[in-house]
Amino acid sequence: MARPKIEFICQNCGTSHSQWAGKCDGCGEWNTLTEGNPLAGVGGGPGRNAARGREVALYSLDGEIEEAPRFQSDIGELDRATGGGFVHGSAILLGGEPGIGKSTILMQASVALAKSGHRVVYVSGEEAVAQVRLRAKRLGADAAPVLLAAETNVEDILATLNGIEKPSLVILDSVQTLWTSTVDSAPGTVSQVRSSAQLLIRYAKQTGTAIILVGHVTKDGQIAGPRVVEHMVDAVLYFEGDGSHNFRILRTVKNRFGPTDEIGVFEMTGEGLQEVANPSELFLGERNRVSPGAAVFAGMEGTRPVLVEIQALVAPSTLGTPRRAVVGWDNARLSMVLAVLEAHCGVRLGSHDIYLNVAGGYRVNEPAADLAVAAALVSSLTGLALPDNSVYFGEISLSGMVRPVAQADARLKEAQKLGFTRASLASGARKTVAVSGLELNEIEELRELVVQLADRKPQGQ
Ligand code: TYD
Numbered sequence: 001m002a003r004p005k006i007e008f009i010c011q012n013c014g015t016s017h018s019q020w021a022g023k024c025d026g027c028g029e030w031n032t033l034t035e036g037n038p039l040a041g042v043g044g045g046p047g048r049n050a051a052r053g054r055e056v057a058l059y060s061l062d063g064e065i066e067e068a069p070r071f072q073s074d075i076g077e078l079d080r081a082t083g084g085g086f087v088h089g090s091a092i093l094l095g096g097e098p099g100i101g102k103s104t105i106l107m108q109a110s111v112a113l114a115k116s117g118h119r120v121v122y123v124s125g126e127e128a129v130a131q132v133r134l135r136a137k138r139l140g141a142d143a144a145p146v147l148l149a150a151e152t153n154v155e156d157i158l159a160t161l162n163g164i165e166k167p168s169l170v171i172l173d174s175v176q177t178l179w180t181s182t183v184d185s186a187p188g189t190v191s192q193v194r195s196s197a198q199l200l201i202r203y204a205k206q207t208g209t210a211i212i213l214v215g216h217v218t219k220d221g222q223i224a225g226p227r228v229v230e231h232m233v234d235a236v237l238y239f240e241g242d243g244s245h246n247f248r249i250l251r252t253v254k255n256r257f258g259p260t261d262e263i264g265v266f267e268m269t270g271e272g273l274q275e276v277a278n279p280s281e282l283f284l285g286e287r288n289r290v291s292p293g294a295a296v297f298a299g300m301e302g303t304r305p306v307l308v309e310i311q312a313l314v315a316p317s318t319l320g321t322p323r324r325a326v327v328g329w330d331n332a333r334l335s336m337v338l339a340v341l342e343a344h345c346g347v348r349l350g351s352h353d354i355y356l357n358v359a360g361g362y363r364v365n366e367p368a369a370d371l372a373v374a375a376a377l378v379s380s381l382t383g384l385a386l387p388d389n390s391v392y393f394g395e396i397s398l399s400g401m402v403r404p405v406a407q408a409d410a411r412l413k414e415a416q417k418l419g420f421t422r423a424s425l426a427s428g429a430r431k432t433v434a435v436s437g438l439e440l441n442e443i444e445e446l447r448e449l450v451v452q453l454a455d456r457k458p459q460g461q
């Protein structure tokens with residue numbers, strides 16, 4: 001009999017190796033390879049002598065389609081992030097750092113669904129039933145008919161689920177604690193997580209029950225679990241936030257049934273997570289209008305405008321290599337903006353330390369923030385505060401030009417709604433934008449903005 005093939009799987013990134021090694025070729029981590037049999041378990045492929053395949057039907061692209069049937073949790077921000085509610089039979093991965101509030105949001109969703117007549121099963125592999133009850137009590141929702149279980153074995157969970165009337169939603173908190181007897185590695189390893197997730201996803205597809213798998217992710221997002229099941233599930237949501245701030249963002253990074261880039265915004269309070277209907281008000285809440293180095297960026301998250309303050313501090317450096325520190329934005333993007341300011345606008349920053357921060361612990365992913373960053377940097381360097389009624393957005397090209405960005409209308413409307421009266425943006429906007437009542441400061445080249453900012457009197461504009 002042929003010897004079973006053995007492979008070594010990295011517990012960090014899931015790369016498989018034919019030989020054991022101290023360091024993983026895939027991610028460069030040390031001591032992460034463990035032995036596994038690629039053909040064993042549910043996650044494995046068919047044996048080498050698989051029977052001949054059967055023919056499957058082929059279809060044309062045009063044909064009957066049905067809108068995916070959904071059910072809503074009535075937590076508006078959560079339904080927005082899932083693209084309009086949970087799709088029956090779909091599998092969702094909810095990732096996030098430990099302690100960010102994943103169990104809390106899911107308990108709130110379970111309670112809301114149970115109250116509107118849905119059958120919801122909450123399987124906790126991390127907390128005992130009493131602990132889960134305690135949280136529900138704290139949320140003021142202990143009377144809701146949610147079915148609880150504290151279990152980690154997938155076969156037991158499936159037997160339980162098959163023994164009751166079909167639930168609408170099953171929550172598994174968390175995928176790292178699950179284990180199946182078809183694989184003989186420890187819970188939390190790549191093969192266990194992958195196989196357990198696969199069994200549960202198959203259950204979802206077969207029965208039409210939606211499932212949510214919770215996955216813990218560390219700060220750098222590199223831990224066995226969430227990453228290896230991302231491709232298997234229909235939707236991936238990440239719950240983000242910053243320990244020192246109370247707001248949390250539910251971000252959709254993949255959705256087979258709806259748009260990605262949508263966000264839901266919540267605030268963590270003593271009684272659980274509260275929805276934040278207008279995030280801009282939250283992020284601009286503590287704005288200091290008179291200090292130099294702060295610019296308001298009119299950003300977008302999916303279809304939703306979000307105004308945030310970008311803060312820059314430029315100070316002469318005592319170090320040979322000046323410091324560049326960025327929180328909430330892309331480091332490489334800052335270097336690019338600095339290079340353009342130096343090369344095309346005569347702004348010398350080579351001997352200055354530069355700190356850039358997006359207020360409120362928020363993270364900006366758009367290149368459209370370039371113009372706001374440049375304005376904040378110049379303002380800090382000159383020591384002159386920017387006009388407090390102004391927003392900035394636009395992408396800066398390496399040649400020093402300001403490029404228009406998408407959804408200018410929505411950005412301007414939001415700015416106007418929050419009382420801003422002036423917007424600095426790429427030229428050509430007047431022709432395309434339908435917002436009236438806002439003064440548009442069109443900028444073709446970044447140099448023009450630098451001249452405008454440097455020419456101002458300390459108090460006026
Ligand atoms: P939790 O949902 O347990 O996080 P996760 O499942 O992502 O690990 O949330 C834990 C944190 O949330 C904990 O630090 C306490 C805080 N919290 C509140 O501030 N208010 C509340 O009502 C609840 C239930 C938790």
Ligand code: MG
Binds near residue numbers: 102173
């Ligand atoms: Mg938890």
